[in-house]
Amino acid sequence: MKNLFLIIAVLLCLAGVVTYLTRADHDGGTTLVWTAGLSADRIEQVAAFHEWMKKTGRVNEKGEPIFRIQLEAADNQSTLIQAVSGMAGDLIDHVPVKRFAPMGVLEDITDFARENGLDPGNNYGAARDLLMYDGRQYAYACNLAAPALLCNADLFRKYGMEPPPEEWTPEEFERIGLEYVRRANAGKSRQEAFFAGAMPNMILPLARSMGSDMFNETLTASCLTDPAFVKALTIYNRWVDELHLIPNAAEIASESADKSSVNSATIPQLVSGRYAMISIGRYVNMDLRRFKIDPVHLSFSQYPEYDFKNLVFMSRNTAIYRGSKHKEYAKIFLLFLASREYNELLVRSSDGLPPNPKWAENNPEYHTPPGREYEGNLHTNELKWAKTIALPESLSPYYPLAEDKIGYAYERVAGGLSTPEEALKLADEGIAHSIRDTVKSVASLRERYQADCELQKKIDEYKAAGKKIPAEWIKNPFHLRYYREKNMLEETKR
Template sequence: MKYLFGSIFAALVVASFVIRATFPDTATRVPVLYWVTDPAPARVEQVNRFHQWLIETGRYTEDVIADEAGLARFRREVPEALIDDIIVTQPALAGVLGDEPDLSVLPVTVRVPACEMRLDTANRDDTKQKVQAVSGVAADVMDVFNGSSMRMFAAMGVLRDVTEDAERLGFGLSETYAALRPEVIVDGRQYMYPCNVSSSYYTVNNDLFRSLGMEPPPRRWTFDEFERIGIAFCERANEGKRRRDTFFLNKIDWTRMHRGLGVSRFNETMTACVLDCAGYAEGMERGKRWMYEINIIPTPDDVDAFASARTYGGADPAMFGAGHFGMIEGGRYWLMQFREFDELGELGFAEPPHGGFPNTTIGTRGALVYKGTRYPELATLFLAYLASEKYNNLIVEDSDALPPNPVYAQSEAYLRPADHPNEWLIHGPAFEIAQTIAIGDEYSPFVLPTVVEAEINYHRDRFITGQSTAAEAARNTASAINQEIAKRLGREPRLVPEYEERVERQARIDALKASGEPIPASWIDNPFLKAYYRHLGMTRDDDGGGL
């Protein structure tokens, strides 16, 4: 029965795409491409600017409209959605291409974008995209979050390798943040370019702290300082209340709990999970204490109470705006919602706390080119557009996270938006940590990222709910993930030669660590440990390969 339902689902997904592709309005002389993305309103303007960018960079065809019949033909053959964008780049055509055309100006020459990009917000789900991709009917450009999804599609063989195109068209790794390397590149080949970038930090409600007679938190702080300030904040904010409804921070990022102590999910060569250690257990214990013992971060029950209370609304940004969180974890994208609040005062910035190693995470919503697209060159141009001034300035204006190209995060418009002076303490530091302490995720080629996340979450939840100790959760997590690595090697023998090479290299790394000698940086595949060892002075530069 499950196969029957699976077949029906796949058939419906493919049919929805085929039906869309055969709509009458796709029968134009301008190639039509589709971008599968989320339904954010900003995507419409981003597509409009892509059309304009094509014209401005010389990617267009010219059409001479000589008479009324020619104008009618032009309107039949050129999608209506492109007309406004044509006028933006060629204002003199407004008279002839408007609702009441002035035929006296004919003949005119019109520059038409090389293609039309259309939004597809109905197929954003990864499962739908996988079915469409293997069926040969996926969208030309696909949105995914971070390297986990990108690597899944790359392993399926459905992505266009854009490495050489990126070098030629200016959207390579040098045109984005170095820490994003594991999110956009696999085995030295580039498959993705960011639509936006998020380095994670805490947005601080400075006015709320001051109203309680406290100074806002420092930019950089330790776990112990975080705990001490959090206890004082919650005591003052909830004084005289029957139920605690104001918290120091909205949630815990569990990855940073162990990373702040210098603990990685994997070893240097990504051949084994190494979470069976005291540091990982300590991070879980501290996080549980923050939620359940001193309650400076809401428990799931606290969150449920917020969601059911009419005055709170349940959404983190709204609760932050209403003064129920002193800080909110996330990125610059929160500002898009904060700008809708009427009386939100000065916003401050704090890095996530650490236990000896200051760091944060970095991620991206990125665009991929489908290998089966009918228009590979045009689809790839969309990634070049994402690195352009025209696109990046729109991200800056909207505060839709960080612009994908770091060049555009250094302007006055980015650092001090004129209409939003209450944000000025945030923009510069958000960019700085993306360039300095941000580290991408750890992806082992020998186990699926989704499997890793599932095992980590399962065993941590067992600890949180009292079904195991932290040490047992750490041991069981590492054991489960290492078993999954062994299973995959058994299923996919093609991975064994690379695994064996890395195991041999791991032995050499272990020998250098035991002797106290520096490790060649290119020997380390793990981006977190590469950054951590550099912080400790344990690596040396060499002319080897690297990640």
């Protein structure tokens, strides 16, 4: 109860500060609303924006910014309701583009982005599918992440082991993990230390490393019954249920975790030594740097995978509300997100990957922050992998709810309700049912869906015949990169 009152007090203080720092110009100047939530980081970013406006000469006769940004809290559901009803803020944060753009509530910024270097081709190419819909761009990233396995290197050395390699197979993960758990729990009456915190999110990249994905090439059907997913789910469940490399649900529930962590309840477990590694990105340092503890030496490894190395790429996007009366001003804010000032703010704060990687690539303060050398290869590796092996989750326009059916399947297996094959079949059927309902109820999708299904038949015929597939037929970003690396694509000549 004491902690609850403390949290409420902090939030009230933050709200007061937000009101003060993001209030409209006293001279009655224009104010744009950014529905980005209330946090110390967002407050700092808004203040930096106002200073950037002055620095770049975007000021009135009194030397004040020609417009200001005001923060407003809202979740995706309330924001969508506001947007559809014509009441959304000028700038919408945390935008799932594939869900919002089809409803016509986002401003198309394709030409503006291309002319000003804000298009994915000039930044993180893999972010394309997170920012675009139907070949048009509707958002720009505020920050990004390619989560992988963050390791407490001190723990490994404490038990006479080296931190894990940057790349490893599931078999290597299992062998190293068994040895670590044996050493870390030696002489204890029960298991207290685990090799890793819960990470069912690695099931998708593990299946992808074997050549499969959640959806087919045209995003018209689920592929969760593919043997690759059965194997990936079976492997992960073995690590939890049989080998106890990872805690099960009951063991997680019994932990008296320190809830002071902003990003994940697993972070205190990494620091305390209960977990040797957790699934997270460089944004972990927003917590670690605030903890009053001795520095923890870190190392960053990929998930254990097979041939096709990959990570899941994520971005926190901001888009311009199509109904905004200040779209040209809103575009200036997007320019700020790509600026040196904003990106260096993210470099210093470690609030995810900066949206414009050029300000980090050759920047020593990014790769090895002064005085924080113990953060190891975390920064370098996440940026490198974001630009090389990271891919967003495939999102189908015919499955707009995008429910986590892989997590659903794992929970059934973990609860003893289904075998991996049964659980994935149920998940697959759930997606198929949702796709049928969506296509049936949304008239604008029916013709497109039928065309994509016909295209899928052609793709299947080409695959069966061993013929290269025209790249323009592929709608799924995973298959596009996978087939390209496997020399299975027929690229369009220009």
